[in-house]
Amino acid sequence: MATRSGPYDEMLVDGEPRSTHRALAATLDELGPEGLAERARQRDSYLDRHGITFTLGERERPLPMDLVPRIITPSEWSDVEAGVIQRLHALEMFLADVYGDMEVLNDQIIPRSLVTSSTHFHRQAWGLKPSNNVRIHVSGIDLIRDEQGVFRVLEDNLRNPSGVSYVLENRRTLAHVLPEVFAKHRVRPITEYPERLLEALRASANESVNDPNVVVLTPGVHNSAHYEHAFLARYMGVELVEGRDLYCREGRVWMRTTSGPRVVDVIYRRIDDDFLDPVHLNADSVLGVPGLINVARAGNVGIANAIGNGVADDKAVYPYVPALIRYYLGEEPILPNVDTYDLSDPEQREHVIANIESMVVKPADGSGGYGLVMGPTATEKEILGAIKAVKEDPRGWIAQPVVRFSTYPTIVDDGSISPRHVDLRPFAVNDGKNVYVLPGGLSRVALPEGSLVVNSSQGGGSKDTWVLEDSMTIERPIPLEVPRAVTIDMDVPERLDAPSAHDDRMLQQERQQQQGGMSC
């Protein structure tokens, strides 16, 4: 075990920037606190103007974006990418298995009761086979870097991971208000995400459909991620619909349009399983489409992500994912997990309760950082509450030793730059043939000093995240002559301009007029 040396600083070693970060550090120094403060103001007005917001409670607010970008080197990234793809393959196989033959349970790789007691294990989805065998069209695997700088998986998000719109907007915002930082780096572009997503969605339609009609299904404008739903619909050029715009009839999903009903072939739904279909799931739901699951079962609509994926990102299943990787792929996990205690095991439960000040306790089916208890910073009352909850419902909770994950220099309230904890959510899109991992992803920053909670719902911020191209920095000699190869065939006709309205003589005489001038 390593010594508890403190968190890993991604930019600095002994107060000096790593070689990969020198250019960035120098640029930040040149700008200085005043320059950065001015840019911060411009960033805020840009975010406000563009309405790049998330909704918290009743209020829309901009997602705070730090001006210091996070750099990930090509070699670091290739591990992350390979690890994410590997994990997804195993999780896809696990879901196919759980909603099919259940061999993984018969082989006792994972306790049957753990799966069947998951709140996200939907029997309604059993035997429902997606046409291209993809259930996790979009995923966000949350990673942290431990004290040694090793990337570890913190949790899987396989239902409705959100945040990708902020990844794309952060890049654009940073390039708009702080172009200087881009000058000495080659950053891998991320613009193709919406295209990749659309391809994956189209691929999940019934094979017999030539030109699938894809829609994005949102709960509505009051949802915290509505901005993202609209963003994705816009960039994919597809309709953004609400449940009330759709209905099922004759084994098809239809949308109501001004020119009559139109068939919907694929639904990228951003509403939770429970609300998706009042016929089969939560009967009180007014956000879903009654009969949707019947249409899906008939194979006439693709639903992304699939219903019931939550069983694979249940935090109680998480400790078993490395075993699933070995079981399905016969490989060792590329990205290790964080140590996790199984609270349904009496011995482990006792250990956790005894050492709860150094643990983080999370609800097994939670997301968004709601309900978690941070041992080191929790109040007496919170700790007692957590112990009580764990004893009452051991299956409902997991515990992990608090990992003081890595930090990255961040501009804080007083304008100075100081380290703040960051995580990373790489987004991956599976079209059934390939998994595309968006280079970078969402880096979330815990803004209060020392805080380890990065969730935007808990007031976390974000950073533009750069994966550098293989050639690290650009050597760009200034050519004396611009190569004209590309511009040579540019056929630019003449510019027409207004003929001069005055010749010099007119101008002179106009100005000479004494009468009526101001000089008399």
Place this chain on the structure above:
Amino acid sequence: MLSRIAESFFWLGRYIERAEATTRILGEHYQLIVEDQSISEPMACAVLLDALSLPHIGVEDGLLLVRSVVGESGLPATITGAVGAGRDNARAVRDSLSTDTFEALNAAHLFLSRGLTHSSSPGVGLHRILERLLVVNGVIDWTMPRDEAYYFMKLGRNIERIDMMGRLLAMRHEQLWPNSGPVAVLRAAGALSAFLRKSGPFQGADVRKFLVLDETFPRSMRMCAADAELAVRALESLGVGDGGMLLREVGMLRSSLEYTTSDDPVEINRLIADARQAAIRASNQANKAFFRQHGTIVWSH
């Protein structure tokens, strides 16, 4: 209406349009240079300067590019120059302009004459310019009576729009920046949402086709030609005509774009080149027929 006044309105329309389009194109081009460094910076600068008919001696990075395209008064191919030239024409017809129009244009002119502040990034400054120009166009549209003056302004605006769209497309962003180019072109034309609603994801050829032939997007060459034709017809109905010469010019352009039977890239490129030449001919014809008629007696001493 006096020929001189008509001419000023025509050029007012052209210059405001030129300033706005140039600002948009520069903003997106600059952002592209920042975000996607796959093209050498001097090269990326030269491409834009060529397209705008500006000299590119010594312009080797994005910042210098912004500086030279924002430019200075007296160079009507630059933003500052175009706004200045627009303002000169507005001054000549100040009595027939709404005060709001002149104020908005003057505000844009003053903003530019102060230069871009150094404490902000170019993108931020360009956006502020663009906002002011949008106000100018908005005020013109809401306050100008639909009379002769208006239609000359509208004719000028649409002729310039065709020309600027041609310049934007001449740069071939989608070839230079296969990844991010098509989106940048659409943004520069203010067409991103319109395009996406219609077509979904990007393919270079489709973007060009959309910006040339689309029948719903107000800045497509086809719609600009149709708008120019409407302006000429409106002038004719007001008794301002040249025996159909100008109408023939814009009408032929509109119909060639409307009734083209092929949409392969080669044909699209031919249409772009033809449209730009037609815009020049139309401008010259308007000049000959209405502004600087033959037979005008000029006193030369």
